[in-house]
Amino acid sequence: MKTYDVAVLGGGLAGLSILYHLQTAGKLAGKQVLLVDPERKSGHDRTWSFWERGEGPFEEIVYKHWNQVTLHNTNDHCTCDLAPYTYKLIRSTEFYAYANGVVDGINGLTRLPGLATDVKTDGKEVTFRVAGKAYRSGVAYSSLPHPLDHREVKQPYLDQHFRGWYVETEEDVFDPERATLMDFRTPQLGETRFFYVLPFTARRAVVEIAIFSNDHLRTEQYDDLLTTYIREHWTGGGYRIEQTEAGNIPMTTYPFPQRQGNLIYIGLGGGAARPSTGYTFYGLQRQLAAMAARFPQIGLEPVWPNRHLLYDATLLRILEKNSLPGDQVFVNLFRKNPADRVLAFLNGESSLWQELALMSTVPTVTFAATFTGEVLR
Ligand SMILES: Cc1cc2nc3c(=O)[nH]c(=O)nc-3n(C[C@H](O)[C@H](O)[C@H](O)COP(=O)(O)OP(=O)(O)OC[C@H]3O[C@@H](n4cnc5c(N)ncnc54)[C@H](O)[C@@H]3O)c2cc1C
Structure with missing residues (x-):
């Protein structure tokens, strides 16, 4: 059985990131490292947006950043300066190329194309199989998917399903200095539904619809919503769709496996998505850099x-229970608090004082009753 010091199962965002952080921290010298994934990730399959104070580890591949964002509900809007935070966007094309470049610099690296199965640990070694062959490793990081059936999850659970277009318009319509973080100007139908618009120039932007709900739509239904939104709020003129993007992020406080001895679960399968927003990139990098x-x-x-x-x-x-409409909750959070307080909170880096200040601005009765219910649960 071939033996490695470090095995990484899954070479997407989390797998490449843990290898990136280990390698840049100088921890892999003299180590035999195995990366298992059916494919070497490259090209466009997603974009990662997140906010951060100052510069982060992937600063040189940030494709676009914004210092201001706008939020809209049906009859109102607010625009916030994000300082000292910046809202950043990294495209997968640049991320995969950059991270794979660093990973290729690991002297003892073997890339094994295939699916890892039968992953087990006895506390000392992790064993697994790829294409019928057995392997073992002193430590393994697994970002293999951990599929959930929401009907069986006791904790609160909402899918965040989304679809978007990279568009190029015929006229100048976007303000490239300001992103639209959440725009709720669409019928909510008892769910939380919003668009976001991330403009690169006056004519190029990503426009996406995100829905928090366990009922997914058909592709043409997302597309109808996008078409109507662009026509009603951005341009009656022509535009070209350059690329599309779609996905689903489970938003839940379900206790994902974190660690079994020397088998460590990372990425979405290790619970890296922030349950209330689906944002993953920033928290994951912080976790993996510390590890x-x-x-x-x-x-x-x-x-x-x-x-x-x-x-x-x-x-x-x-x-989930629609006790308060999502547009009220999110837009009011930004309207009633300085943006840096909300962003620190959503990044999981706020102080208790900031959290108390934030809580004083939400509808107290509903939040206090639900909070108590969750504590008791
Ligand atoms: C379209 C899209 C947009 C997103 N946008 C954002 C965003 O803007 N901001 C944000 O913070 N988060 C975002 N997310 C959420 C999250 O950051 C991403 O899903 C992220 O890619 C999760 O990283 P991961 O490593 O867990 O999964 P992945 O990046 O999907 O990597 C998993 C890897 O495991 C491999 N694999 C699967 N099964 C096996 C197996 N049996 N053996 C070996 N390898 C296997 C796959 O080939 C894949 O390469 C987005 C997600 C999607 C889908």
């Missing part, structure tokens, strides 16, 4: 602090 810094020690490094998971369970339950 890499401590390597070869392996400790539990949760992506999101426990008390944030409790806040998220509260918010998700409110949205």
